[in-house]
Amino acid sequence: MTETKWLVDESVIRDFSATNNEPEWLLNTRLDAFNKAEELPLPKPDKTKIDKWNFTQFGIHNVNSTPYASIADLPEKAKVVVGEDNTVQNVYVQRNGVPSILNISAELKEAGVIFTDFETAVKEHSDLVQKYFMTQVVKADEHKLTALHAALVNGGVFLYVPKNVEIKEPVQAVFIQDDKNAAIFNHVIVVAEANSSVTYVENYISTVETEAGVANIVTEVIAGDNARVSYGAVDTLAENVTVYVNRRGVTAPHAHIEWSLGSMNDGDTVSENVTNLIGDGSYADTKMVVVGSGKQSMNFTTKVVHFGKHTEGYILKHGVMKDEAKAIFNGIGKIEHGASKSNAEQESRILMLSEKARGDANPILLIDEDDVTAGHAASVGRVDPLQLYYLMSRGITKREAERLVIHGFLAPVVNKLPIENVKKQLKGIIEGKVRQ
């Protein structure tokens, strides 16, 4: 067990909770989690040692940023994803931990949709948040990082879609880190009640380099009977921010959860994406693209657990590693006893661009039921010099040839992303990261 030097103590949590007028249940949850955090072990992502990673040394838990006054004041990187239009609807922008902009359409309000920052949600919708916050999808006492998260949560959003409400346009959250001292402990809850549907897209953007930053992000998606949730995320946090990101969902019967994830962080990242298919006939689909560069080390565990009968789970992950970047792709399809007629499919591929880049893809199928189907494909390899030769023999420069091969490698995932906006954004961001 490594020694953990705490930068915060109980008084920081009590002060933060009091300043925000949080309900008592949340303060108690925080304190309980904080007390457990010290004892609990770190998670053990397969094949990556994270016990020396910095999950606790950050600048300031509660940075006092001035909210952005309007869309026009946003940094360029954020404008790229939000647009320039001040009247853009159904957008939330957070500056470090501070809620800045929240535009929600009258139509959604009338339909009873709740879309608000975490701080407001716990005050105005305390019972609802209490019902879902780390109670059934992710638990605070799973390990040190979930406990720290529960203790220190300082931002995020709450999105609640009542039954039978179908939201056509994506709902968007943009989390901007523009203070090098800011620690990110964002919590996102998406509740889609029966027969509802929603597309939610979030962006993590760093506009500053930090010396030592921490992002500890937890998402909980609860999809009710026959609900449809499409969840997109594009993460572009800075080089020295150590990222723990856990995005998890549960499904009621016939519910669908689709994940479109782009991990473009520049720092060490441990990512966990799990869908628990509880209800019969429910469905999960994870599509993920990753670009690694510099010396970053990353571990991505994507898991679909089938509990219900006739459930379907699909995982498709492609990653490109440049420079000395390292990535582990763990794909887990688990079919529990009784989940008959279920199907678990996964494909993981990593392309390494340099001699020093490393990749490992581990497809795992754990099946406790006879009457099921399952399949996996995995590959890890370097750029084929004959492909580059072929492209260059048409006059294309080596750099451009590599760019084409990289885009081509990621395209089968990018082109299938169900959220148009995420697809468009990712193309640009991949371009930028590849050219770094």
Added chain:
Amino acid sequence: MSQSTLTVKDLHVSIDGKEILKGVNLEIKGGEFHAVMGPNGTGKSTLSSAIMGHPKYEVTQGTITLDGEDVLEMEVDERARAGLFLGMQYPSEITGVTNAEFLRSAVNARREEGDEISLMKFIRQMDSNMDVLEMDQDMAQRYLNEGFSGGEKKRNEILQLMTIKPKIAILDEIDSGLDIDALKVVSKGINQMRDESFGCLIITHYQRLLDYITPDHVHVMMQGRVVKSGGPELAQRLEAEGYDWIKQELGIEDETVQ
């Protein structure tokens, strides 16, 4: 348009330390069509790969120049932009890159930044070339060579040739795997390139392609060298009599590279 000259002098090439070409001499000028013929294993494909700069082939002796410029000093992409083209026997497949995207990159690689070809103009050109080659329009949006049949790959090589319009093209066994109809279509595309500013080196071991594309010069390779050169009548004699008479004439027992 100016006439280019590709000159190959005393070319020796090795692969994995084994010498395959043992002193090849050739000169191809704009306006000329040359055919290099010969049985399998005599070094024909090695010649084409060495000219283009395939990473596995090592030139150990001799020179290759294009209009006096030292080709061997150039990277593969520089050779292409200088005016060389190789229609490959086994083109690579590249997932996720559409044929159209690839072709446009190739065209733009020859243009200055800011002077890229307009999308409309590019599509018009590509459509018209695809018509000549009787290619399905959906081939433009398919991933480069992925899942293409042998014939589709060859047509696609000629589509690139017609789009890029090089000064000197080498076509390596462009006829292999083609049925007679496809052979006619591919030949039509190649013949359409005939021009004072375009020279072509056609590598084949069948005479049948030369029924549709008439070469000005014919060369026969054996044992890693050009052992005989002549006019179109040489190809016809090879078609009628095979290669044995050349072997006898030159006292060659085994024509392959030893």
